[in-house]
Amino acid sequence: MSGLATVLGALPTAVGDGAVAPVTADFSQDVFWVWLVKAVAIIVFLLTSVLIAIWFERRVVARMQVRPGPNVHGPLGLLQSLADAMKLLVKEDVTVKAADKFVYILAPMIAVLCSLLVFAVIPFGPEVSIFGVVTPLQLTDFSVAVLYILACAAVGVYGIVLGGWSSNSTYPLLGGVRSTAQVISYELAMGLSLVSVFIMAGSMSTSQIVDSQTQVWWFLPLLPAFVIYLISMVGETNRLPFDLPEAEGELVGGYTTEYSSMKFAWFFLAEYINMLNVSAVATTLFFGGWRAPWPISAINDGMFNTGWWPVLWFVAKVWMFMFLFVWIRGSVLRFRYDQFMKIGWKVLIPAALGWVVCVTLVQGARQLWDVDLRTLLFVLAGVVAVGLVASFLVPERTPEPEPEPTGPQEIDPFAHGYPVPPLPGQVLPPSPRAQRRLAATDPGDPSGPETPLEVRGG
Amino acid sequence: MSTLFTALPAAAGALTDAGQTSTAEAVLFWTLGPLMVLAALGLLLARKAVHAALAVIFIMISLAFMYVAQGAEFLGVVQVVVYTGAVMMLFLFVLMLVGVDRSDSLVETIRGQRWVGVLAGLGLGVVLAGVVGRATYGPPVGLVDANAPSNPEAVAYLIFGRHVLAMEVVGALLVTAALGALVLTHRGRLTAKVGQRERAERRLRDGGHPVSLPAPGVYARHNAMDVPALLPDGSPLDSSVPRVLRVRGQEADAREYAARIDRVLAGGWAVGAGTFTSDDEYRGGPGGAVAGGVVMRDPAAGPDAPVDGTDAPTHDEEDGR
Known part of the structure; x- marks a missing residue:
């Protein structure tokens, strides 16, 4: 499956020659069987990681909720997800009769295929020797690798959307529609948060971005972008608190409602692989990729940044993000849909845009006046600190008390020659007929009709 | 492949x-x-x-x-x-x-359109x-020359160098289109927006229920919308049954279900197993309750009234534990 990615990576090498200049990783030694070994290793890594991730999530959430979690099958319940997978395999595969059969079967395939593609450009480590061939621990890389990841994620959503539509049922359709809106809005924020990394690293190739984090990992100088990425990555993978496409309280199972057996398992698999994907992207772009954390990286002149050691750091960082996912799930409630959309469009996207402009200015200043990045960062931190202190000195503005609403005022709707509707707080005079009726029933009462025609509500 | x-x-x-x-x-x-x-x-x-x-x-x-x-x-x-x-x-x-x-539909709506x-x-x-x-x-x-120094950079030089004016014009056009759509679909508000918070405040001011209404009664053998929930004193709570059912008169009698639980707690479950509340031998005929049948409490007698005939705990006490 990762073959597709290989083509994308290898095509410019073969066809375009010079097009791969800004890629640090050197794939020139790679031969056919090295590609094959790497692709198979990635698939095996992903599938086993998913099995462990399901167990991990259930155990950790259980610990957070003070209960044991799966503990029956295998040591510590480790074989529980294997048993679940077997159960799904042998369950009856129901195909809904009213479904659009072609799309119904195609949808889970799209979801899984696209989720498997992302890891092709994720660097697991620097160059190592595999059976005598020196090659980077990465299937492929090219100058727009991170955009390729975004593209795979974008196409993967078609699985959810089409699955929801083809089931020919209301709840799945609602889930699919929600998923469309969710992904479009959160992908914008995610893409914008990644742009600041591109600007700082000067490249969109993953190996080059990891290479640019030798001095400092980008999550520190680009903290706002990192926070935006963290929020939008949860939204992008449909996880709590953003799991609105499959909100079981409202939509039964969302887009998976009509799916069973293996087809359901594929959606499930895709969701967990996507979690691993966004964790790996966060690691690569913001957390130094395969680089060892600081005290370890200084040992023995960077010994732990060479050979096979980096795989350990990379996997550890990915699982740190996986833990974050579980932690969020265990502690945050699901958003209401309109609040969720409001956060995406009114908070995340403007914040990400503003941040990109700031980063551009800083980077422009660096190139114009040739300032050292560290000096610049210290100066900026000082400016922010001064601004914070100043903000404490500004007295808080108390909201002005709203004027007391006066009673309804009667207006003459024909004052200017043509009828105008009453504004809030105004009432129309009783109609001629009502006036006649009023005069007939109670000639002594000068007040208006019983129900004043005041405008209420929006 | x-x-x-x-x-x-x-x-x-x-x-x-x-x-x-x-x-x-x-x-x-x-x-x-x-x-x-x-x-x-x-x-x-x-x-x-x-x-x-x-x-x-x-x-x-x-x-x-x-x-x-x-x-x-x-x-x-x-x-x-x-x-x-x-x-x-x-x-x-x-x-x-x-x-x-x-x-x-393949029907031609305009003549000769095809x-x-x-x-x-x-x-x-x-x-x-x-x-x-x-x-x-x-x-x-x-391609080496066309893509120098790299493909994205070469594209960037073209877009923001040679064709920058066209790019800006297209961008302005798109922004105008988006703004136009916003303006055309915008509707001025006559009154302030009534959101969730305002509605909640108004509900409380009017003396309404502060939170959602209580759920209907859920019992081990009868889990349905039409059974009212019971207050701690055993009296049914009408507002727990959906209004539509109440209007239609489809509300179930809560005492039947409460009594059934009392009977189960008293150990009489074996007799009534597989029976329904409509069965006469279960409810007891006009002559009185059958042995092991329903033990009815008088809801008017209050929460502390003893259940006639047995010392078995009532379902209320069970719930209260």
């Missing part, structure tokens, strides 16, 4: 000086090309709008492959991100609401053939 994918580009070479593509690129083209034509025909002939959209998506992704094969990797990937991932997704968003079973369409299509074809047939190409520079 993987073998084909990896072997194919490896055999490909750069664009030769004569402007000829390599064999591998030709193979890629002649594989994807017919498939794309088929998909394009599918777009025209598909009866369901979503199938047509799927055909478009297939063509877009195949085009992206072609772009990448020609060294324009930025264009290829951005095409998938922007067009497939966002624009087509929005299309699908609208199309999906049509539903699976609906398909396009023939006009065919004529216009033929005309476009003739124009395109004329332009493409007479086009002349300059000498190929080679």
Whole structure:
């Protein structure tokens, strides 16, 4: 499956020659069987990681909720997800009769295929020797690798959307529609948060971005972008608190409602692989990729940044993000849909845009006046600190008390020659007929009709 | 499959000086090309709008492959991100609401529309053939020069250098279109917006229920909307049954269910197993309760009133533990 990615990576090498200049990783030694070994290793890594991730999530959430979690099958319940997978395999595969059969079967395939593609450009480590061939621990890389990841994620959503539509049922359709809106809005924020990394690293190739984090990992100088990425990555993978496409309280199972057996398992698999994907992207772009954390990286002149050691750091960082996912799930409630959309469009996207402009200015200043990045960062931190202190000195503005609403005022709707509707707080005079009726029933009462025609509500 | 994918580009070479593509690129083209034509025909002939959209998506992704094969990797990937991932997704968003079973009607709504369409299509074809047939190409520079220093940077130089004015104009046009759509669909508010908070405050001011209404009674053997929940003193809570059921008079008698639980707690479950409240021997005839049957409490007697005949705990006490 990762073959597709290989083509994308290898095509410019073969066809375009010079097009791969800004890629640090050197794939020139790679031969056919090295590609094959790497692709198979990635698939095996992903599938086993998913099995462990399901167990991990259930155990950790259980610990957070003070209960044991799966503990029956295998040591510590480790074989529980294997048993679940077997159960799904042998369950009856129901195909809904009213479904659009072609799309119904195609949808889970799209979801899984696209989720498997992302890891092709994720660097697991620097160059190592595999059976005598020196090659980077990465299937492929090219100058727009991170955009390729975004593209795979974008196409993967078609699985959810089409699955929801083809089931020919209301709840799945609602889930699919929600998923469309969710992904479009959160992908914008995610893409914008990644742009600041591109600007700082000067490249969109993953190996080059990891290479640019030798001095400092980008999550520190680009903290706002990192926070935006963290929020939008949860939204992008449909996880709590953003799991609105499959909100079981409202939509039964969302887009998976009509799916069973293996087809359901594929959606499930895709969701967990996507979690691993966004964790790996966060690691690569913001957390130094395969680089060892600081005290370890200084040992023995960077010994732990060479050979096979980096795989350990990379996997550890990915699982740190996986833990974050579980932690969020265990502690945050699901958003209401309109609040969720409001956060995406009114908070995340403007914040990400503003941040990109700031980063551009800083980077422009660096190139114009040739300032050292560290000096610049210290100066900026000082400016922010001064601004914070100043903000404490500004007295808080108390909201002005709203004027007391006066009673309804009667207006003459024909004052200017043509009828105008009453504004809030105004009432129309009783109609001629009502006036006649009023005069007939109670000639002594000068007040208006019983129900004043005041405008209420929006 | 993987073998084909990896072997194919490896055999490909750069664009030769004569402007000829390599064999591998030709193979890629002649594989994807017919498939794309088929998909394009599918777009025209598909009866369901979503199938047509799927055909478009297939063509877009195949085009992206072609772009990448020609060294324009930025264009290829951005095409998938922007067009497939966002624009087509929005299309699908609208199309999906049509539903699976609906398909396009082939009835001609405007007379002669079909023939006009065919004529216009033929005309476009003739124009395109004329332009493409007479086009002349300059000498190929080679992708290395065109893409120097790298593909995204070369594209950036073109967009923000040579074609910057066109880019800005297109951008302004798009922003204008978006603003226009906003203005046209905007509706001025006559009154302040009534949100969730305002509604909640108004509800409390009017003396309404502060939170959602209590759920209907749920019992071990009868889990239904029509059974009222019981207050701690055993009296039924009317507002826990949906208003519609109450209006229709379909509300169940809570005491039957409460009594059944009392009977189970008293150990009389074996007698009534498999029976319904309508069974006479279960409820007891007009002459009184049968042995092991229902033990009724008088709800008017209050919570502390002893259950007649037994010391068994009532369901209320069970709940209270």
